[in-house]
Amino acid sequence: MPFDLARSTAVAKLDRAPGWYVACLDDGWSYLTPSGGVLMSVAMRAMAAELNDSSFLPVSANTLFCSPVPAGPLEVRVEVIRAGGAAAQLRAALSSTTRPGPGLEVSATFARRRKGHGVLGLQPPSFPKPEQCPEAGNIPRIAAGRTPRAFFDNFDMRLAHGSRIWEPSGWHGDDARWACWYRYKEPQRLACGSFDPFAIPPIADTMPGALANYLGPEKRFFAPSLDLTVHFIEATDAQWFLVDSRCQRAWDGYATADADIWDDTGRLVARTTQTMILRDPARMEGFRADG
Numbered sequence: 001m002p003f004d005l006a007r008s009t010a011v012a013k014l015d016r017a018p019g020w021y022v023a024c025l026d027d028g029w030s031y032l033t034p035s036g037g038v039l040m041s042v043a044m045r046a047m048a049a050e051l052n053d054s055s056f057l058p059v060s061a062n063t064l065f066c067s068p069v070p071a072g073p074l075e076v077r078v079e080v081i082r083a084g085g086a087a088a089q090l091r092a093a094l095s096s097t098t099r100p101g102p103g104l105e106v107s108a109t110f111a112r113r114r115k116g117h118g119v120l121g122l123q124p125p126s127f128p129k130p131e132q133c134p135e136a137g138n139i140p141r142i143a144a145g146r147t148p149r150a151f152f153d154n155f156d157m158r159l160a161h162g163s164r165i166w167e168p169s170g171w172h173g174d175d176a177r178w179a180c181w182y183r184y185k186e187p188q189r190l191a192c193g194s195f196d197p198f199a200i201p202p203i204a205d206t207m208p209g210a211l212a213n214y215l216g217p218e219k220r221f222f223a224p225s226l227d228l229t230v231h232f233i234e235a236t237d238a239q240w241f242l243v244d245s246r247c248q249r250a251w252d253g254y255a256t257a258d259a260d261i262w263d264d265t266g267r268l269v270a271r272t273t274q275t276m277i278l279r280d281p282a283r284m285e286g287f288r289a290d291g
Contacts, residue, residue, distance in 0.1 A: 002185035003028035019078035021046040027071035037205030046076040061108035087111040130181035133158035173216030178209035207257035210247040223276040238263035
């Protein structure tokens with residue numbers, strides 16, 4: 001059964017200190033541990049709640065992932081660095097209440113819409129629309145032999161470019177690019193009918209597929225995020241989103257990738273970048289978020 005992202009990432013404010021929020025994230029958004037993009041959404045919801053002004057919309061956010069965060073109770077400490085007439089900058093620290101230590105840090109800019117120049121120097125890729133693409137297939141529910149990989153159960157997915165990278169055989173390494181259409185099974189809409197921008201980080205945090213598509217099925221890896229940056233560009237009322245990701249470089253056990261996120265009308269919704277650490281899946285057998 002799919003989970004509703006808005007409900008899963010909802011936050012509540014505490015009166016103990018300024019900018020203190022709590023949340024409880026279920027394990028329906030996990031790989032080995034909860035998706036970093038989903039945790040980023042939790043932190044950004046706390047930021048929006050602290051601003052308490054719906055005219056401020058997310059423009060950009062950068063997340064540093066300090067240590068794994070398990071599913072369950074979370075706390076978020078938000079600080080408003082500056083709130084001006086056009087833009088506001090905030091930082092937030094998210095951590096587990098059951099696991100000591102830092103979890104992740106987010107710095108974000110929110111801004112009001114303003115009149116300005118309209119330029120699009122990037123054209124959408126010529127991939128087929130989602131209804132013309134094959135289904136992504138049955139993604140294995142087990143990662144490293146033990147933990148349910150439930151994250152993908154929350155989406156309809158159509159493969160636009162690349163191979164079914166989770167399949168153990170039957171395909172070969174190709175270019176360092178992987179493009180997939182995503183649609184939340186539980187629609188993520190705001191009260192005005194637009195797509196919820198806080199639903200972008202979870203689908204942005206899927207860029208390791210580009211490296212996997214290049215390496216082929218014989219060279220498996222696990223790729224926890226070290227950072228994730230999202231530039232929120234245009235609002236949309238669409239529900240299908242193409243995440244077109246490219247791995248620019250892998251070196252010394254790390255990799256960097258970027259992605260453009262388009263809706264099915266050809267609107268550029270977001271641009272993202274990510275750095276990841278590459279680990280051998282065999283060494284993740286004993287991995288635990290709380291150890």
